[in-house]
Amino acid sequence: MEKAWWKEAVVYQIYPRSFQDSNGDGIGDLPGITSHLGYIRELGADVVWLCPIYQSPNDDNGYDISDYRSIMSEFGTMADFDELLKAAHNLGLKIVMDLVVNHTSDEHAWFAESRKSKDNTYSDYYIWRDGKDGKEPNNWGSYFSGSAWQYDEGRGQYYLHFFSPKQPDLNWDNPAVRGSVFDMMTWWLQKGIDGFRMDVISMISKQPGLLDGEVAPGALYGDGNVFTNNGPHVHEYLREMNRKVLSQFDIMTVGETPGVTVEEAKKYAGLHTGELNMVFQFEHVDHQGPYGKWNDDPLDLPKLKDILFRWQTGLDGVAWNSLFWDNHDQPRAVSRFGNDSKEWRERSAKMIATALHMLQGTPYVYQGEELGMTNVPFRTLEEYRDIETRNAYDELVHKRGLSHEQMMRFLHRISRDNARTPMQWDDGANAGFTSGTPWIGVNPNYTEINAKAQVGDPDSVFSYYQELIALRHSHEIIVYGSVEPWLEQDEHIFAYRRILRDETLLVLCNFSDQMLTVPLPDGCADTPAQLIGNYDDAAPTAALRPYEARVYLYKQ
Missing domain, CATH: 3.20.20.80 (Glycosidases)
Structure with a gap:
């Protein structure tokens, strides 16, 4: 890569x-x-x-x-x-x-000009449409609730705003x-x-x-x-x-x-x-x-x-x-x-x-x-x-x-x-x-x-x-290694391997407040070196304590 x-x-x-x-x-x-x-x-x-x-x-x-x-x-x-x-x-x-x-904002100079008329330099900088049957041009809703269209009295048309009415959408087709x-x-x-x-x-x-x-x-x-x-x-x-x-x-x-x-x-x-x-x-x-x-x-x-x-x-x-x-x-x-x-x-x-x-x-x-x-x-x-x-x-x-x-x-x-x-x-x-x-x-x-x-x-x-960031800066496998999921259906454990050339990282994370047993993947070293973990003392490799995270580094 x-x-x-x-x-x-x-x-x-x-x-x-x-x-x-x-x-x-x-x-x-x-x-x-x-x-x-x-x-x-x-x-x-x-x-x-x-x-x-x-x-x-x-x-x-x-x-x-x-x-x-x-x-x-x-x-x-x-x-x-x-x-x-x-x-x-x-x-x-x-x-x-x-x-x-x-x-943009409706207070941007582009919009101030656009709303003045239908035929000036900035008239087509935004998405304007006539209403339909006395209503908005279509039924779209805004991400911030309400309609995605706002009527402008001066121009006599609606403008599109997928967020606030004060955030008119630009017309990128222009x-x-x-x-x-x-x-x-x-x-x-x-x-x-x-x-x-x-x-x-x-x-x-x-x-x-x-x-x-x-x-x-x-x-x-x-x-x-x-x-x-x-x-x-x-x-x-x-x-x-x-x-x-x-x-x-x-x-x-x-x-x-x-x-x-x-x-x-x-x-x-x-x-x-x-x-x-x-x-x-x-x-x-x-x-x-x-x-x-x-x-x-x-x-x-x-x-x-x-x-x-x-x-x-x-x-x-x-x-x-x-x-x-x-x-x-x-x-x-x-x-x-x-x-x-x-x-x-x-x-x-x-x-x-x-x-x-x-x-x-x-x-x-x-x-x-x-x-x-x-x-x-x-x-x-x-x-x-x-x-x-x-x-x-x-x-x-x-x-x-x-x-x-x-x-x-x-x-x-x-x-x-x-x-x-x-x-x-x-x-x-x-x-x-x-x-x-x-x-x-x-x-x-x-x-x-x-x-x-x-x-x-x-x-x-x-x-x-600090430690996590320093590891990323010092271990190429953390940046560029491929990801191999492990225990995908487990309801509490988030686990995966990273692989780069002859190195493997095994990442084990317990998303629960319970002690859990973890089956390790084939090929994992008997005593892999722990790269980082969030408990001070070591636990058996196949056990994870509440909210425990451990990362192992080993050679294939």
């Missing part, structure tokens, strides 16, 4: 609003990030991915961009960004920016749109950034005709996903992007691709397809039920393994995986895949980290994951800030009859705000995040779970992540 720096790297994701506030206004900012770059370097990460920092009205926390070449005033200035970039590079860290170009986006990307890359994470990039090409979507039982709107994900020209447009922009720089690219399949991912992230380096797939975190993503169902480990192993074996040798448990749109990993009780939080946080970081692909660590931060116990709807969360509550409780108590359980389990509470730096006021009033509440467990308590403690979750 061809080697590349981005295959060997570990990425640390920052949600700037919640990372570190430097001026006491309660909102994280760029100087705050710069002040903690040494922490990220100490962890061992190679790349920092910044969620959007561009100028934005903040309807969707920065994913509604009004000016791609300016910094959001709450985060600082372009001079602050330049200082951040310089400081990161001086520490050997690379900076990857979020690229949000499926849509070459001028693509040219404007490519110019902006080139501007940032010439400034010196090291790549892009591309927000919902699989949605940029819509199926012509804009036909009605299927309406699920109990749903208020039709599903437009089949007409928007992996559309007819998406690969053509990405190859054009690569040819005109990406291939001119030594950078890392990852596409957020909801609805992607293994076969489709081979096109997006194929080693020689000329599009992207890797994609984010969401099968393993996208558990749908009668209320969409909103549920509190327990983990189905065999199903999780089936998904992850299908991606691991399907892309091996032809494309590249990205590895993640959580991010700014997902609940906290230890609360979802581990056990966040006081007894098992640390042990299970280390276990799920092992299960993920030993797979083939580029690992992503979301801020606080390396500390074992947990979901937040908000008690009222008013404590939540996320637009998706609030809209979902309104639709499911007020329009579909779900009880307040049940919805609050769902929010505690799934809401995006679980990942957006402030970074827990120490046990002082507001977890050391701000000297002011934080924009969203701090998780009250910060007095026990914080960076100050963990950095330098050899038994901490942070130190365990």
Whole structure:
């Protein structure tokens, strides 16, 4: 397999609003990030991915961009960004920016011009349609609840928005749109950034005709996903992007691709397809039920393994995986895949980290994951800030009859705000995040779970992540070895082998609070060398204690 720096790297994701506030206004900012770059370097990460920092009205926390070449005033200035970039590079860290170009803010200059008339330079920059029988052009629903269409009085037409009404979708079929986006990307890359994470990039090409979507039982709107994900020209447009922009720089690219399949991912992230380096797939975190993503169902480990192993074996040798448990749109990993009780939080946080970081692909660590931060116990709807969360509550409780108590359980389990509470730096006021009033509440467990308590403690979750990352940097098999699933149907054990030339890694992870016996695969050495584990003392090779993780390295 061809080697590349981005295959060997570990990425640390920052949600700037919640990372570190430097001026006491309660909102994280760029100087705050710069002040903690040494922490990220100490962890061992190679790349920092910044969620959007561009100028934005903040309807969707920065994913509604009004000016791609300016910094959001709450985060600082372009001079602050330049200082951040310089400081990161001086520490050997690379900076990857979020690229949000499926849509803009409705306050972007392009949209301001587009809505003025049907025949100006920007009139076709967005997707406008006349209504049908006095209603929207079709029945599509928005990801943030409600219709995906918004009527504009000035233009006398509807515009498409798959997210908030303040996030109109760009019309990528217009070459001028693509040219404007490519110019902006080139501007940032010439400034010196090291790549892009591309927000919902699989949605940029819509199926012509804009036909009605299927309406699920109990749903208020039709599903437009089949007409928007992996559309007819998406690969053509990405190859054009690569040819005109990406291939001119030594950078890392990852596409957020909801609805992607293994076969489709081979096109997006194929080693020689000329599009992207890797994609984010969401099968393993996208558990749908009668209320969409909103549920509190327990983990189905065999199903999780089936998904992850299908991606691991399907892309091996032809494309590249990205590895993640959580991010700014997902609940906290230890609360979802581990056990966040006081007894098992640390042990299970280390276990799920092992299960993920030993797979083939580029690992992503979301801020606080390396500390074992947990979901937040908000008690009222008013404590939540996320637009998706609030809209979902309104639709499911007020329009579909779900009880307040049940919805609050769902929010505690799934809401995006679980990942957006402030970074827990120490046990002082507001977890050391701000000297002011934080924009969203701090998780009250910060007095026990914080960076100050963990950095330098050899038994901490942070130190365990350091060890995992160091192993990836020193063992080629962890990066490039093929994956061979083991015990696929076991309801509690996540096990697999990695194979590269004459070396084999055996990864054993217990996702339960029970002691379990593990049958070892044929060919495993009688006394293999343990590479890493989350218990200090050795146990019999064929036994796994609660939430135990062990990795063995041996020669075939």
